[in-house]
Amino acid sequence: MEYVIEMNHITKVFPGIKANDDITLQVKKGEIHALLGENGAGKSTLMNILFGLYQPEEGEIKIKGQAVKITSPNVANDLGIGMVHQHFMLVHNFTVTENIILGNEPKKGGKINIEDAAAEIKKLSEQYGLAVDPYAKIEDISVGMQQRVEILKTLYRGAEILIFDEPTAVLTPQEIHELMNIMKRLVQEGKSIVLITHKLKEIMEVCDRCTIIRKGKGIGTVEIQNSSEQELAELMVGREVNFKTEKSDAQPQQDVLKISNLVVHDARNLPAVKGLDLTVRAGEIVGVAGVDGNGQSELIEAITGLRKVESGSITLNQKDVTNWPTRRITEEGVGHIPQDRHKHGLVLDFSIGDNMVLQTYYKEPISRNGILNFGKVYEKAKALIEQFDVRTPSEHTPARALSGGNQQKAIIAREVDRNPDLLIAAQPTRGLDVGAIEFIHKKLVEQRDKGKAVLLLSLELDEILNVSDRIAVIYEGRIVGIVNAKETNEQELGLLMAGGTQGEKVENHA
Template sequence: MERVIEMKGITKVFPGTIANDNVDFELLKGETHVLLGENGAGKTTLMNILYGLYQPDKGTIAVNGNNVKIMSPNDAIKLGIGMVHQHFMLVHNFTVAENIVLGTEPKKGIKLDMKKAINEVKELSSKYGFSIDPNSVIEDISVGQQQKVEILKALFRGAETLILDEPTAVLTPQEIDELGVIINNLKAEGKSVILITHKLKEVMSMSDRVTIVRRGKVTGIVKTSETSIEQLAELMVGRKVNLTVDKKEAKIGKVVLKIENLVAKDHRGLPAVNDVSLTVREGEILGIAGVDGNGQSELVEVLTGLRKAESGEIKLRDKDIFNKTTREIINQGMGHIPEDRHKRGLILKYSIYENAVLGSHHKKPFSKGIIMNYKYIRNYCSKLIKEFDVRTPNDEVVASALSGGNQQKLIAAREISKDPEIIIASQPTRGLDVGAIEYIHGRLVQERDKGRAVMLVSLELDEIMALSDRIAVMYDGKIVAILDRKDATEHKLGILMAGGSLENDGKEVKEHE
């Protein structure tokens, strides 16, 4: 088959780390090729080189058999290479059509021809099976829809090769299926797709071949039809990985968190949390399942002091924390692994050791009055780095220089090490590889076994099913059912997440606590 991309001997060194070490990669016409590896393995760096965001220190790149120098994304686009980044590059108060044509706007004389732009976007989206309204404003559409806009933006610019960086990290199960259909439509048009991912289930269902990268080097190239999830996990991490969560029977104790009749609005002033009542007890993991945008984020924000509620009650160990400040809530014993690690979890320009004590930095022994005890902080941070396997050259590195998974490990380390009464873990493994997921899952179960209360909010049904002792399903701002884990199936949860009701011997499944 025809090679559309050939990268040979690519080497890229950053201060203190070799991101790519003599890497070879090839892409054939009409194939979906997965670049698989742990966080920090060098996958995104390699694709950023192909897209012209970085220059290689050594190595060559050929596109359609011709050696090329790709000095910028503009060069890549001219060569028919488009990239959809993990963190989308969209103007939030522009419409879908405005974002897609941005920089290549159709003109009528000297004026922008928006009618033509809208028609072109409609034609393009129907060609590839996207159901998307060109007039919708970006901030009003779901994350899955935003991703489609990014893909359309690349196709509008003539992309023949599409690089998708962690495309399923923010998608619901239904949206992941839709993405699979879109990729098949692209291949049917003769386009080639590179997926950067660490999600083995999607690798098996979406790809033709897989190149595995570990610590900057290629450890294997396999045909998807000739491999297994277990083999890929071992090639990726360098050891056998336990893909199931080992859990003892829960020893459930007293109520730690009690929520009653909670009501809150979203950023537009519309109802987001609608009369929610829940309890979380010692020694249990309560999972909150639901399609993105059904009030889960607003519920977590209210519980952690990041959003004011309209009414209701929230008690942590019988102490009222309703509409208290974030610091007051932390001081009462709340740990929080936030869903957006960049916005809520870290100060990206601060060092790892400074980030390791955020939220506790004002307390002894980290500070003496207004003077920070940096010797103690750095010793403390070194222990966290070792215990939670945060991959970094040293503790002085700024948080923005860590890979996404290592940023997440740092946040989990900080929050778990505060010894909280309850941990609210919101999308705790978003963007993590199997090795890191195995570790975070193990830590959450360990905390539960110590008698800690854990509330897990996740869009990953597999994660909810694997970790939870009880599962609350959230739909349209309401808790529509609470099931014991042994009674829950993916099918049942899927029906509830879509707003349906369950019938068991002619009776509706009742909510229970």
């Protein structure tokens, strides 16, 4: 059998860790082949080797039966390999066309010929169902559109093999559906696709075969039609996984967070939160469901003191904390798992140990009279690393060297350890695998059962339905309905999220 890609016995070692340990991957022409594994299992490393960003210590790569040495992404491009990265590689103030031709500009009489390039891009976008305006600026288009530009960039360079790295992590459900259709179109046109993911639903929907990696080792390849989500999850994690969060009914007590008539502006000084009311009680998890960009970010930033409140009030344990400084709010009993772990959750160049004490470094026993006690810092970090199963070579490892899931566990360890009265979890499982998701959901329920208030914001409806006790739906900066998680479903929430008219029905639920 001739494969379009063969990666045989690939081994890649980084200081202190074997990222790929004798892995073999074989992809047939015209198939969508999933590469599945937990965070930090070595999926991206393997694909970065195929794309020429890393060189393997051992093993060989064959493309269409020919042994090749892929020493750089340019070599990969010449071999017909294109990669759509998880974090897009686009210049924001360039147009779609300028981004696509960058480094590969068609010239006419010594000048860059934008018209011809735009015409070719339009043709490509029609052929593959990738509707996008060639003259739009990147900063003005949605994330889903930006991803289409990344795909067009690879097709423009003549890619026959496309690698998608976690392509749905930042998309809305509608955009995910469109992307699945685009992938099917690409394969019909004779392309071959490798899909790096840990979303089992998507694998079941579009993939032909799936290769599973666990802790750097290849576990095997399965035919999707003969498999199930449960089997894939067990192969990936190495044990049985519970998709349903186990929890008893909530026993809510007093109000911990009370938001009244809140108005908050966005970065462009336009109203993003418009007279919002919400209450979260001790001993319950309130989920906020909504399509991205309906005021969720501004709401969290206002509660945590990161953004100015224009009017209305926020009270915590009966104290008005509106527009208090961030540290004072934190000390009043608020924990915050931010939605952007790199920007707001960690100092990436600090060690994981230093990151664990970012909220407590100025208190005893971590420091005394303004002098840090590093022995205590790393003792604390070690205990939290163990308790929260943060997989890291040591507490001195820089935060940026950890996988996304382990970075997230470190933030959760730091915030939960402070035992806050109100824990705000924004997208706590974005980009994480089923094992890590199960762990984080368990921690949120544990906080609830200790009598703490938990506010969960997520774009994943499954997560909101699974973990919350009550669900508040946010639309255009207002809460448009509050329902009990047990008495609602995706359809009802989806309608409300789109600004639907379920007034009467919602009233009965609230």
